[in-house]
Every structure is written in C-alpha cells, then in structure tokens.
Amino acid sequence: MTYPTFPPSTTSYLSKYLTKELFEALKDKKTVNGFTLDMAIKSGVENLDSSIGVYAGDEESYELFAPLFDKIIEDYHGFGANKRHKSDRDIHNKSYKELDSKGEYILSTRVRVGRNLAGFPLGTIISKEQRYELEQRVVDVLKELKGELEGEYYPLMGMSRETQNRLINDHFLFKEGDRFLESAGLNRDWAEGRGIFHNYNKTFLVWVNEEDQLRIISMQKGGNLKEVFERLVTALDAIEQKLSFSYSERLGYISSCPTNLGTAMRASVHIKLPKLANNIDKFNSIIKKYHLQIRGVDGEHTQSKGAVFDISNRRRLGVTEVEALDDIYSGVEALIEAERVS
Numbered sequence: 001m002t003y004p005t006f007p008p009s010t011t012s013y014l015s016k017y018l019t020k021e022l023f024e025a026l027k028d029k030k031t032v033n034g035f036t037l038d039m040a041i042k043s044g045v046e047n048l049d050s051s052i053g054v055y056a057g058d059e060e061s062y063e064l065f066a067p068l069f070d071k072i073i074e075d076y077h078g079f080g081a082n083k084r085h086k087s088d089r090d091i092h093n094k095s096y097k098e099l100d101s102k103g104e105y106i107l108s109t110r111v112r113v114g115r116n117l118a119g120f121p122l123g124t125i126i127s128k129e130q131r132y133e134l135e136q137r138v139v140d141v142l143k144e145l146k147g148e149l150e151g152e153y154y155p156l157m158g159m160s161r162e163t164q165n166r167l168i169n170d171h172f173l174f175k176e177g178d179r180f181l182e183s184a185g186l187n188r189d190w191a192e193g194r195g196i197f198h199n200y201n202k203t204f205l206v207w208v209n210e211e212d213q214l215r216i217i218s219m220q221k222g223g224n225l226k227e228v229f230e231r232l233v234t235a236l237d238a239i240e241q242k243l244s245f246s247y248s249e250r251l252g253y254i255s256s257c258p259t260n261l262g263t264a265m266r267a268s269v270h271i272k273l274p275k276l277a278n279n280i281d282k283f284n285s286i287i288k289k290y291h292l293q294i295r296g297v298d299g300e301h302t303q304s305k306g307a308v309f310d311i312s313n314r315r316r317l318g319v320t321e322v323e324a325l326d327d328i329y330s331g332v333e334a335l336i337e338a339e340r341v342s
C-alpha cells in the first residue's frame with residue numbers, strides 16, 4: 001500500500017488529516033479482527049467527493065488508528081481526545097411544544113439512532129455467516145416487542161422490487177448501491193442478511209445490516225418531536241434488555257462512520273421553507289447557529305425538492321441525546337420564525 005495523493009480540489013477530512021508521517025506510522029497496524037488503515041481509508045480514496053472519507057472495522061479501530069480518527073472526530077464534532085461522551089435521554093421535564101401546531105411547515109419528524117452489537121465486527125468486515133447470525137438474534141428480539149411497537153420483519157432477500165421501491169419512496173427503507181458504503185465493504189453480499197422491521201402503522205422501524213447493524217427509527221407525520229423521541233426511547237429501553245451494543249466510555253455508541261459516534265442520533269424534520277430557500281445567507285446562519293445540517297428530501301447526498309428540506313442535528317458526539325434534541329428543537333423554531341417574517 002502506498003501513500004494516497006489527492007487532487008487539490010479534494011476537501012475530505014481524510015485528505016486534510018492523512019499526512020505522510022501519519023500514514024507511515026499506521027499502515028502496518030491491524031486490529032484483532034484484521035482491520036487495516038487501507039480498509040479504513042478506501043472509501044475516501046475511491047470517492048474523492050467524500051466529506052469525511054473513513055470508516056471503522058470494529059471498536060478497536062478507533063483506538064489503533066486514533067491519530068487519524070481523533071483528528072477527524074475533533075473537527076467534525078468539536079470533541080477533543082481528552083473528552084468523554086455522556087448519555088442522557090430523559091426528557092420528562094422538558095417543555096417541548098408542538099413546533100408547528102397549524103401544520104404549515106413541518107411535513108414529518110424522524111429520530112434515528114445507529115447501533116452495532118457488542119462482540120461482532122462492524123459491517124465493513126463482518127462475514128456473511130456472522131451477518132446472518134446477527135440478523136437472527138436481532139429479529140428474535142424485535143418479534144417480542146409488544147403494544148405500539150409490535151410488528152414484523154421483512155428480509156430484503158425475496159422482497160419484490162415493487163415493495164422495495166415503495167418503501168424507499170415513502171422514506172421508510174434504505175436505498176441500495178451507495179458508492180461510499182460500497183467502497184467501505186458495507187454492501188458485500190447484498191442483500192443477504194439485510195431487512196427492515198416495522199410496526200403496523202410504520203411509526204417504528206429498524207433497519208438491519210445497512211451502514212450500521214441497526215438503525216432504530218421512530219417517525220410520524222407532523223412536528224411532534226417529543227412524541228417521536230419518546231417512542232424511540234421506549235423501544236430502546238425494551239431492546240437494550242435483550243441485546244448489548246458496542247459502547248465505548250470515551251466515544252459512546254460505536255458506529256461504522258465517525259460522524260455517527262456518541263449518541264449516534266439524527267433527529268430530523270422534513271420542512272417546507274420556500275422563502276428561506278431564496279435567502280440562503282439567512283438560512284445558513286440559522287443552520288450554523290443551532291448546529292444543524294441540511295440534507296435533501298430523499299436522504300443524504302440528495303437534493304431538496306419543492307423547497308422541502310431535511311433539517312437535522314449535526315452534532316452527535318460530546319452532546320447528550322437531550323442536547324442534540326435541543327439543537328433541533330430550537331433550530332427549527334428559529335427557522336419557522338424566520339420563514340414567517342420573511
């Protein structure tokens with residue numbers, strides 16, 4: 001393996017932080033699961049338009065390749081190497097109000113967390129057999145869920161193209177063929193061991209073996225962030241009794257991509273903001289102030305349509321779940337106010 005060079009137009013964190021010295025110091029290291037620097041940087045080397053460019057193979061990757069990962073983590077999350085992540089998902093004394101009681105701006109609200117199982121390597125290097133074993137373990141637990149969370153598991157293998165497309169278009173299911181994931185090894189053996197669990201009214205969903213082994217999702221129409229988050233916490237409380245997740249005292253929940261460490265939580269609204277869409281400076285200043293991120297309406301790496309944006313918390317590590325929720329709550333409140341007076 002030789003030191004990769006990047007064209008000057010490359011802006012990924014990988015290209016910014018992978019110096020020759022760092023590369024030489026890390027290039028022969030290997031985690032117990034066999035994950036190497038070469039594997040960690042492959043996605044960013046092959047996809048020059050990456051914003052980050054690295055993935056992990058297991059919890060140990062974040063320690064062994066810390067000289068690279070820590071710089072990226074600090075830059076993205078503002079989380080220094082001497083910090084420790086803290087979790088808090090208790091919102092019982094929060095007075096979150098309905099953000100858009102007349103239903104003028106917010107179409108839907110979604111909160112997801114990424115989770116990976118303790119004792120397994122991450123999806124980048126998991127074997128086919130381990131992926132199937134993991135799927136079975138997860139499905140056994142999900143099938144036991146009761147009440148509002150009760151539902152069924154639909155494996156991707158054997159799912160008709162029509163059903164798959166409908167679930168994708170309705171924003172319930174992950175897409176296929178993401179080239180960043182492909183380079184990282186996360187699409188190996190597609191669609192084996194992958195699938196989606198959802199309750200009967202599709203307000204609680206679990207993606208199995210996509211970028212992370214689990215993406216646990218609560219979503220519904222409208223802007224009731226409190227209700228969406230509370231459903232997610234109820235589900236997490238139940239699932240955590242049966243499954244143990246990969247968690248580090250320093251970095252919180254371990255994820256394939258360093259952007260998802262910590263809370264691994266992305267709370268988002270689909271929101272219609274036609275006036276702010278034409279006042280980009282004002283729009284961006286609110287986004288920056290509240291640590292938010294804009295995505296397109298079909299998810300990451302897509303464009304907004306009809307002035308509908310996916311607005312979510314950008315920070316996931318070094319803030320608690322409640323603090324990340326405060327970012328989105330206050331940020332969306334400010335966006336709606338700005339739209340109203342524009």
Ligand code: ADP
Pocket residue numbers: 108109110112168170171172173174215219266268269270295296297298299300310
């Ligand atoms: P993730 O949220 O898991 O990081 P994506 O950004 O790709 O990944 O989004 C996954 C799917 O969730 C996409 O179909 C996206 O449109 C949908 N989605 C995200 N936020 C919302 C929301 N607030 N309402 C409805 N669908 C949403």
Ligand code: ARG
Pocket residue numbers: 043049050051052053054180211257259260300
């Ligand atoms: N690897 C991609 C990039 O660097 C995505 C990074 C963040 N998103 C994610 N889904 N992990 O642009």
